[in-house]
Amino acid sequence: MEFVNPYLFWILLVPFVLFAFLISTNKERLSRIFDEKVLTRLTASSEGMPLRLRNIIMFAAIFFMIVALARPVKELEDKVVKVQGLTLLTALDISGSMRSKDVYPNRLAFAKKKMNEFFDAMPSDEIGVVAFAYSPFVLAPFTSDKETLKMMVKGVDDSYINMGSTDFLALGELASSLLEKKNPKILVLFTDGGDEKAIAGFADVLKANKIDLYVVLVGTEKGAPVIDENGKPIMQKDGTIAISQRNDTLGLLAKENGGAYVIAGPGKEDIENLAAVIKGKYKEQQQGEVRVKQRVEYFYYPLGLGLFLLLIGLSSFPRFKSQKKASGKDGGKK
Known part of the structure; x- marks a missing residue:
């Protein structure tokens, strides 16, 4: 497998790794750079999912999108027309x-x-x-x-x-x-x-x-x-x-x-x-x-996976156990 735009992968990978490191290890210093509302959106809330797991999913989604931008392909033999x-x-x-x-x-x-x-x-x-x-x-x-x-x-x-x-x-x-x-x-x-x-x-x-x-x-x-x-x-x-x-x-x-x-x-x-x-x-x-270059495109696989992970990372899942406990307490009061 080869990349049609390998330079995009390396150009975007460096700031991505730096950004992921700052998000994961130094929230206080990062809050001085970004607005609090922006930072909240980037890190998402921990509702229904542990914050660390949500960040890992978001970083994985961004990584797969970077891979898609690099356009992975499989080169085939040239077709002679x-x-x-x-x-x-x-x-x-x-x-x-x-x-x-x-x-x-x-x-x-x-x-x-x-x-x-x-x-x-x-x-x-x-x-x-x-x-x-x-x-x-x-x-x-x-x-x-x-x-x-x-x-x-x-x-x-x-x-x-x-x-x-x-x-x-x-x-x-x-x-x-x-x-x-x-x-x-x-x-x-x-x-x-x-x-x-x-x-x-x-x-x-x-x-x-x-x-x-x-x-x-x-x-x-x-x-x-x-x-x-x-x-x-x-x-x-x-x-x-x-x-x-x-x-x-x-x-x-x-x-x-x-x-x-x-x-x-x-x-x-x-x-x-x-x-x-x-x-x-x-x-x-x-x-x-005329020789026509033939290739099989694979970019839609990492792109689809990245979008799927992004959807999961931005979703909030209800805490069913907490709801059950809350309903039990309410019933006891009655």
Whole structure:
């Protein structure tokens, strides 16, 4: 048997022993400290029960209550619980091309909307969120609280957008670190794509770490001008407007490695279909194991005994012999 709160036992035991000693051995000195009425209640009267016995019962009651406060328990073996669901890492593209307005209101806002739809389609799964462009960073750790995830994604606005080139290699290294102890390892990108040169090292990192890739592509094949932070089109060196088109190379990479991709549309069917594919592929796999500590509580035994003794100690029992003698005397007088 063990105590959950052993410190309470030792903290309360010392004043209890001191108090019991003073009550039992030094009533006169104690009466100088406590009010007479308080002292009378603490020691109780001797009516129907010897004072010493009543005090012993009261002290025993207090002792058992202290033991109950310390919470005695019997520790059992931990119970291993299999947790259903998957752990997924989602990544939001915040590169400069995500300001393009070939989808309403722009690619970034549209990708955020699709992420929220994906969260709704995976209600019981743990999802983490990172943002990536030149340097990736964690927006939200793995959690099954989808409302918190939506709130974190909502906070990503145009000020997050990085006009530098997208570093997919850095994204792959961050994803491999975050998914290191996960099984299976799933990465879902929300992006307007990347060319073969940009994702060459990214593919190697995914294969080396056995990360399954799924991609949600936003934007159109026709494309739209790349816009700066002031809302103006960016000009190229030759004086023409820079145009950003959706690049499906990432989607093809995902498909080649056992994953899948969808081109984001105005409805929810695309995201629902992607979620169905992911759930279908990993339906036999668990999210992991959770160890739950098991114990048997025993505090109610000393608590019940303490309350019972307290009831006895505060009760008064009539003296039957005295009553009989008194009644005999009264009868004699008659």
